[in-house]
Amino acid sequence: MKIRRRDFLSLVAACALASTPALAQDQSLKLAFIPQENPDKLLGDIEVITAWLSGEIGVPVEGFVTFDHAAAVEALRNGDADISFMGGLPFVLAEKEIGAVPLLSEVYRGAPTYTGRVFVRKDSGIETLADLKDRDIAFADPISESGYMFPLAEFEKAGLITGPDAAEDFFGRVFFAGGYQQAMQAMAAGLVDAAGASQYADLLLTPEQQAEITWIAESPAIPSHVVIARPGLDAGLSERFTAAMLKLNQPKHQAKLAYLYGPDGYVRADSAAYDGVRAMAHSFGLAN
Incomplete structure (x- = not known):
């Protein structure tokens, strides 16, 4: 059977689409940020980093500032947020309360811990x-x-x-x-x-x-801040986000870290590193 050039190109395009993991048309990613600094400045930073992440991940990425850590956990619980940047203690509580999943840990001033x-x-x-x-x-x-x-x-x-x-x-x-x-x-x-x-x-x-x-x-020493996901977040989308964030460790992208609280970079999270925080939460009666 003779295939015309136009039909051949259509066939190639169809095969390419079939080999690429599909994303739903309405799929997007919502990020919750904690106001560790001036919320007005943070809003500007969010616009920069979400625009970059949108291009890297291939879906719209939106960000918003929560009132505090508790509000971020609640946003994850009810689906208003898919991913949140937060400290180790809020993560431990979110893990217990809603099954939150750790994705990335922050490296700051060359160390994975701070005080x-x-x-x-x-x-x-x-x-x-x-x-x-x-x-x-x-x-x-x-x-x-x-x-x-x-x-x-x-x-x-x-x-x-x-x-x-x-x-x-x-x-x-x-x-x-x-x-x-x-x-x-x-x-x-x-x-x-x-x-x-x-x-x-x-x-x-x-x-x-x-x-x-x-x-x-x-x-x-306290283990560094962590980036967490709500339970049930699409695994492919979660991995796309994680891979994009790890690109920030590359010299050509490191300047963008200034828009994410200014860490040195990120590594994949090790849940066991937060055992000391879990123990502290237990001693304060927060994770009994």
Whole structure:
């Protein structure tokens, strides 16, 4: 049978389409971001990274900023988000509550771990954790490991509180600011006496503010932030997203990491690395 050139080209195109994994016409990816920094700046960053991811994955990618970690977990639960960037503790809770799946772990400053610190102003006269008796403190988020649980655990280790339920008996007032930057700004501006946040949270302040603050306590190492997916997310789409994110480790794409909280890069997540966070959550009565 003689095949005309037009028919041959149509046949080649059909074969090519058949060999390519199909994506549903209405398929898209929704990403939830935690406001660890100024939400207005984060919105601009999201537009840049979601546009790039859309081109890499081949489906529309949308992003939005949640109020806090709990809101991100709820968005994953009800399908308003497919993937979320969050700390290890929120992941552990989301894993227990909704079966969330870890995809990627963050590498920051060359390490897969970081710490939580208690920050104060240098002119505050506060030199030890005991000096914060009856003083006000701002934490980042009630389900943040470096922005709440691990810094607060340092007070327990020092014998100043018997557990999280006793925190308000020690401090004057306890606030949850909604993010690292908000907690640090409240402390730097003198609205509170101390802030519990990531060891790198001071980088969210201006150089002038950084020169005016210090830290008085530091937690043990905490596994880095993690990118998680809701249960039931299409496996092919999840893998496309993961592969695209790993491309950010390449020199030609590394500049885009500045739009994702500024890590050095990403590696595939190892669930076992978060066992210490699971133990902390259990000790605080959050994952019993």
